[in-house]
Amino acid sequence: MDALDPSALRELHHKGHPIVLLQQSAPLGLAIPSVSIENKAGARKLVDHLIEAHGRRRVVFLRGPEGNEDSDWREGGYRESLTQHGLAVEDELIATGDYDRFVAMEAVRKLIAQQVQFDAIFAADDESALGALQALKEAxxxxxxxxxxxxxDDQRITPFLTPPLTTVHAPTDRVGVIAAECILKLINKEPVDLVNLLPTEIVVRNSCGCIG
Structure with a gap:
């Protein structure tokens, strides 16, 4: 779902409508509860794993759609991990996967055709990872x-890929549950936490280089 326009949010909020944002931060100055996942922390841990466990040094990041908040946070985790390990953040290693396997496939094909040197790919979602995998196999x-x-994201198909995909499990089902609880509290005039951030965890499989 696309993010709501800040002006529309302000109007609804000022009219007293109960609002809870999913995977979207509230605009500055608006006390609107939000429910999201730890995108940045999950991404940072994943890139840390590539660097520390597998010695990867040139990690491509396939970002999501322009302006997508989840993708922006995941890119932030990617950049933070590289910086903390003394590795440069290079523009040529950041491409757009757009949360789309075909867009991601073409992006990786282009990197290969341009002879960009890389030893790992972090796709901002599993759908992009599928496209990247196809492009790598073709090459x-x-x-x-x-x-x-x-x-x-840890989509259901990821354990069945060849090789099984290392990813980050995002508790998206819990996001909806927590959001519903927040809405009920707002309706009943009960206090609600403005920021509800659900933890993510790495799911290590074989595609990163681990054997399991």
């Missing part, structure tokens, strides 16, 4: 011995 690049590949 004869083995995952994970030549290129580590990781995603985000």
């Amino acid at each position: 004869g690049l083995d995952v994970p011995s030549q290129v580590s590949l990781v995603g985000f």
